[in-house]
Amino acid sequence: MSSLPIIVAPMFLVSNPAMVIEASKAGAIGSFPLLNARPATVCAEWLQNIKEALPTEPWAVNFICHPVANARFEEDLQLIERHQPPIVITSLGHPKRVIEIVHGYGGKVYADVANVKHAEKSAATGVDGLILVCAGAGGHGGQLNPFGFVSAVKKFFKGTIILSGSMSSGADVLAAQIIGADYAYMGTRFLACDEGDAPEDYKKMVIDSKTDDILYTDAFSGVHVNVLIPSLLKEGIDPSTLKPREDIDLSHLVNAKAWRDIWSAGHGVTNIQQRESVREICGTLQEEYEAAKQQIIAVQPQ
Template sequence: MALPAQLEHRLTLPLIAAPMFLISGPELALACCRNGIVGSFPALNQRTSEGFEQWLIEMNSGLDAMRKANANAVAPYAVNLIVHRTNPRWQADLELCQKHRVPIVITSLGAASHVVEAVHSYGGLVFHDVTNQRHARKAAEAGVDGIIGVAAGAGGHAGTISPFVLMKEIRDVFDGTIILAGCLSQGDDILALQAMGADLGYMGTRFINTEESRADSAYQSMILEAISGDIIHTPAVSGIPANFMRQSLEAAGYPMDKLNQPGAIDYGEKLKPVDDEAKAWKTVWSAGQGVSTIHDVVPVDTLASRLLAEYRQALTRLEGMAFKP
């Protein structure tokens, strides 16, 4: 499957910097877009819809200025909407996405056809994240343009299925754009997912350790020290299984022998709308298994150049390794 027309000739790498709760903001998203990588952030990273609208205005004006000043590829941006009955903001935030013509809307916890209709009305794209084939089939039925397969080892609300299997299961029920997430941190990882049949990569944890990230310095330091074995998949923090660093779970007082017990899913009024969720994620830090390959904190410009060089080196190496029976 080729990239959607809206993305053709606008990317330096086939990559989306994943929207991360409390971490991603306009600073990170604009830096990514400037480097030909789709930048993104969750709508709920702004505490109000009014604040969210200001971010959209900032993104659109920032990208306009980049395109006028830069002949290189300037990527579009994406906004993540939590389409869940307990999030009282999502419909208002969707209207703002429509008003400001957000190029890509990434939906989570619900694939709704009327979201697709709203975004398609102005020529935007809808990508939906899933962790299994059943949810991929529902997303396909809703008419989304792309499906994000969140495989085992990814940061945030991750699945447990191998990317090799998840990729094939999604393709069995969907012929649109497939984006693959799970342990991506280097340029050769991006080439590998393309070899598997994916169209785009979805990289989160690596972007936590950038200077434009909103992550606490202690959070970034923990990533530098962590290895894959420190990542624990548990529903105990937010009610939905997610990957967190063991060190932060222990520091927050979570009993390590009870992490299979779920918490409560709620983006509703008691969170106003995200206060309680934010308190949990501020002290319990999420990351993917790719932490073991992250060794520094750098500007997005530096990271993007490194990823592109690694991608090209991997492509050259692969061409030389091609098996000829």
């Protein structure tokens, strides 16, 4: 059990072993997408390095469990079985095979979902936790309000609930717990960290951006995503000319080229004001979290 109830979300092309290790050592739970490490031999090295650095601390990997979208499906399953990450976060597809493997060595499987229907389907597969992706999340943000989403899911699911969307402070983490979540799922807050693999221009753009700089669009893949408008402008794309895409192309989930020039961030971007290390960010979040708890105690009726 981590001391800071935060999972540092696995960010495509950004998260790496240094981020995972520093986050988990600082009391949160670090994670990375398996497809960030290419080829699979590099991924095996990443997993081994993290496992050696974190013999007792929790950490996680993200696995695309769709055999068509993920050309490395079988290889990644073998890597999970061999290196036994404590937590596997699944995206897309049916998680049955990964559940069998992970439960076989005593690990946990969390599935990310963006609506109640998907939450019900994932819960029925036997996952240990659900990541509820709400409005304002970086990357593929949902559309539901967290109050309604958490309430609806708790009516049929008794496992771990992780809340995602717009959270970027320790007070946000406490608020997530108050409405029924066990963890906050936080990615945008760590986009500009020193250790991350985001390009320097991306990190600077995140620091300079406000909520108004984020566009929620399905123009690129048919799936709604929150993108930074300045990243569109630098590529000569006029946001006002974007049109909804009629078909759904899931290749963007595994295609690095799709994310190299168009950058994403969530509504919590306003809290990122400077470059910091992962450990410094976690320290700030811990202080804010404790201060928020004291504030609640202070306003209790006497």
